[in-house]
Amino acid sequence: MLHRCPRIRRRWALMLLGPLAATAVWADSVRLPAQTPPLYRTECGSCHIAYPPALLPAASWQRLMGSLERHYGTDASLDPAAVQQLSAWLQIHAGSGQRVGPAPVPQDRITRTAWFERKHRALDDSVWRLPSVKSAANCAACHSDAEQGHFDDERLRLPPGLPAHYRHAFLDD
Amino acid sequence: MRTIPTLLTLTLLAAGGAHAADTSPAAELTRFEAETGSTADAARGQRFFTQTHGREWSCASCHGDPPTHNGRHASTGKSIAPLAPAANPQALTERAKVDKWFRRNCGDVLGRACTAAEKADVLAYLIRLRP
Numbered sequence: 350m351l352h353r354c355p356r357i358r359r360r361w362a363l364m365l366l367g368p369l370a371a372t373a374v375w376a377d378s379v380r381l382p383a384q385t386p387p388l389y390r391t392e393c394g395s396c397h398i399a400y401p402p403a404l405l406p407a408a409s410w411q412r413l414m415g416s417l418e419r420h421y422g423t424d425a426s427l428d429p430a431a432v433q434q435l436s437a438w439l440q441i442h443a444g445s446g447q448r449v450g451p452a453p454v455p456q457d458r459i460t461r462t463a464w465f466e467r468k469h470r471a472l473d474d475s476v477w478r479l480p481s482v483k484s485a486a487n488c489a490a491c492h493s494d495a496e497q498g499h500f501d502d503e504r505l506r507l508p509p510g511l512p513a514h515y516r517h518a519f520l521d522d
Numbered sequence: 523m524r525t526i527p528t529l530l531t532l533t534l535l536a537a538g539g540a541h542a543a544d545t546s547p548a549a550e551l552t553r554f555e556a557e558t559g560s561t562a563d564a565a566r567g568q569r570f571f572t573q574t575h576g577r578e579w580s581c582a583s584c585h586g587d588p589p590t591h592n593g594r595h596a597s598t599g600k601s602i603a604p605l606a607p608a609a610n611p612q613a614l615t616e617r618a619k620v621d622k623w624f625r626r627n628c629g630d631v632l633g634r635a636c637t638a639a640e641k642a643d644v645l646a647y648l649i650r651l652r653p
Binding site for chain 2: 395396397398421422423424425426482483484486487489490
């Protein structure tokens with residue numbers, strides 16, 4: 350039951366602080382869209398998890414889908430029909446507003462967006478390089494339900510080997 | 523009246539990317555052996571799988587050595603289901619996936635396409651593995 354406590358606190362905060370707090374909580378709720386095509390999960394969720402499209406702007410997705418044969422050091426090429434279908438879906442569900450602003454994202458990497466860096470500001474390279482984590486791209490190392498598209502703070506887990514002084518980063522927002 | 527919903531369901535399944543097994547590891551081995559005209563060698567396949575080929579990664583870098591357990595992607599750390607059919611009944615049961623991943627991964631590991639003989643050797647090695 351302990352893991353439910355943050356959710357309860359959040360509910361009280363919502364009631365007390367009203368719409369402003371509701372907006373803030375919504376802004377951090379990262380999910381895969383409800384009607385995510387199975388093709389996206391299979392084709393874009395083999396080497397890394399199927400990242401929620403809202404984490405990158407439309408221009409980044411367009412560049413990524415146009416260069417899959419050179420995809421961060423690997424060949425991720427797909428047949429043209431799959432590229433077309435997934436590109437169209439990504440354009441519709443790409444991020445906008447608070448999470449991804451109008452500024453270009455360096456290397457079109459989710460991990461280089463201002464939002465990602467702010468959310469993970471208490472961590473550094475030594476955490477990403479833990480054998481249990483390996484890379485900042487490995488969301489599921491800490492976000493236990495990332496493969497299902499859930500990134501709620503309630504489902505965070507401490508990766509094995511995490512030094513004690515980083516634990517506050519997982520307990521605080 | 524029942525035809526339309528059935529057709530609709532089938533169409534949705536097809537459009538949704540539902541994958542069905544259309545081949546088997548043994549059939550894929552036979553296919554590549556037929557293409558190259560010689561019998562595969564599992565020991566040669568094991569060496570091919572576990573050694574690097576002038577680049578940073580081997581097949582085992584992501585799939586593990588031996589690939590009878592979950593592997594981890596060499597750069598992202600994501601868990602990868604076992605490649606050995608004895609440990610993963612879904613492995614090597616879709617021809618399009620077999621071709622797609624050989625095409626991509628041979629490029630990443632060797633910097634070129636794999637030959638049919640190399641593919642046959644690797645399949646012979648994978649089929650022989652036991653968890």
